[in-house]
Amino acid sequence: MGSKPKVTIHHIAEKLNITASTVSRALNDNPRISEITKKAVLKAAKQLNYQPNNIAAALRNGKSHIIGIIVPTVDRAFFGSVIRGIEEIANKLNYKVIICQSYDNYEKEVQTVDALLSARVDGIIASIGKNSTNLDHYKRPQEKGIPLVLFDRTTDELEVSQVMIDDYRGAYKMTEHLIQQGYRRIAHFTSPLKVSVFKERLRGYMDALRDYEIPFQEELVIKSNLQLEDGRAGMEQLLTLQERPDAVFSASDYGAMGAMQVLKEHKIRIPEEIGLAGFGNEPFTSFSDPALTTVDQFSLTMGRITAELFFENFKTGDKKIVPQKTVLKPELVIRGSSLRRPMPPEEQAR
Template sequence: MTIKPKVTIHDIAEKLNVTASTVSRALNDNPRISDATKKAVLKIAKQLNYQPNNIAAALRNGKSHIIGIIVPTADRAFFSSVVRGIEEIANKINYKVIICQSYDNYEKEVQTVDALLNARVDGIIASIGKNTENFDHFKKAMEKGVPLVLFDRTTDALEVSQIVIDDYLGAYKAVEHLIQQGCTRIAHFTSPKKVSVFKERLRGYLDALSDYGIPYADELVIKSNLQLEDGRDSMEQLLKLDKLPDAVFSASDYGAMGAMQVLKENNFRIPQDVALAGFSNDPFTSFTDPPLTTVDQLSITMGKITAEIFFEQISTQEKRNMSQKIILKPELIIRKSTMRKPMPDTPAARQAEHVKLANQEPA
């Protein structure tokens, strides 16, 4: 198989009998080049299937108009929605994104940052992996003058802008709701990793118990990776206790879904025997039986604000060293998995009743 050499601006220049610099200016819409020349250059470039060398262009003018986005995994609804929000803002100002996955692997995350730096991206937006405890790779980007903005999973070890949800408040609201529904023995699924989001959700759980005078029970807090199978394993562990919990608050919707499967397989009623609440408002949560109460992380909004902060930061050199922390207020989405008794007449209660009626089968 013969590989054709890559078309360059010199090939276009030869076809039109003009200089390479004229072609370059025409492709960059330089006002010094006539419209007729621009049209001729674009026509030949299309015929030859010319692909611009973004790295070379970035070396010349210092801008690639490409940003790198690092997420733990792109197949999670939360992260894909955040990326969508970022792209909506980026595309409006003619920026493209490169989406990379770390798979919560530290070495992969380090390699990804190096690859993005070598690609001459104009900046990096990242959500830190669960297993990352050393941040030298991100510091390397900052030392090179590459703007860095973190979202969701962040760290105070880096003086960069951060956009997060109030994980503490979201967890507190969820546990408070379970208590108001009459639950007094509430289990919590959390992560053993030193990730801020899970630490804050655990803190919200603990404070809600304390504020309502409910004693803490160590056997009710179970650590795992919070995936579906982890939720199943954690619920099976709880079923072996002498005294069962009457509610479970999981720091992820997947963990709550695994618990729901095990409870139904063992003929427990949800929420009458065990109420369930998750965190993230993944799309499947409204289709479970019963629909799952969860905390909405406002993912698209987070993505848009992250992009706005990022582009504001790179707009001027002075702002590159500025850092700010934006904390979004989460929303508790109340569904049938926790509704053990009528709710008080509050906006949240009226929302819950609306959800309840919406989920009823038509007569």
């Protein structure tokens, strides 16, 4: 059996014995169309299961009222929360979003940008994939006059507005916290340094060691994709060292949780023998035993600010958009995995 033909405004017009142009104006809430006609058109559209052609509407009106969002993955609480923040602002302004995942795959990210442009989205909000070193695909929206705003994983190679956490400050303060808890041989889990967030977190870690006159040791820096299994492998590697670390600061909560699993399997006490800290404040960090010390990135706030910045671009009209950079202040969430010494109640984790 063949599929049913797509319902168009001409079908609605025929049902109501009015012109297609009247139906179009009614669907777009044109003030020249009476409320009685608008209600009749909306009722008929629902009965016929009419689905508007957003691409055709975008070609006619120049606006699709759709934003494309590109994230590495949606199964991370951080990205899910950012998307929620973006949607909260977008929905209030009658905009919808298309959510796409790059899976940190360069080719997939390029294809996604092209697909969103073909779908006539009004703009793109993106977090750059770990493996995207060539960013030419992100120049295409700008060349077409379509707003592009980056969040979290950003770059200074593109003249676009950006919203990010102060990754350097978060990593510095976390490393400082571990030092103040008495740890001296602190390892760091990082990622291939193609993404600015991990570069900044490594820099914060190294500067804190320097400021407290603790020698930086290359063997204590483990590079990986920072997944759970990477944290496990990294911890196993560190335990083979002649002098093992007394703390691990991971640039990802997932890496820290992998390390925690290995330490428990080896009956190594946390935090007495080895302290642990992560970055991201993923929901599971408060349920581990001990609960994981981490850095809160304020993802929901980041999403809202990113959307607000995005819609600010529309107000410029034909004027050249002046890129803005918004840097959020991170906050340490101190929990049992790093506490060797008592802390004042007001400084402990919520």
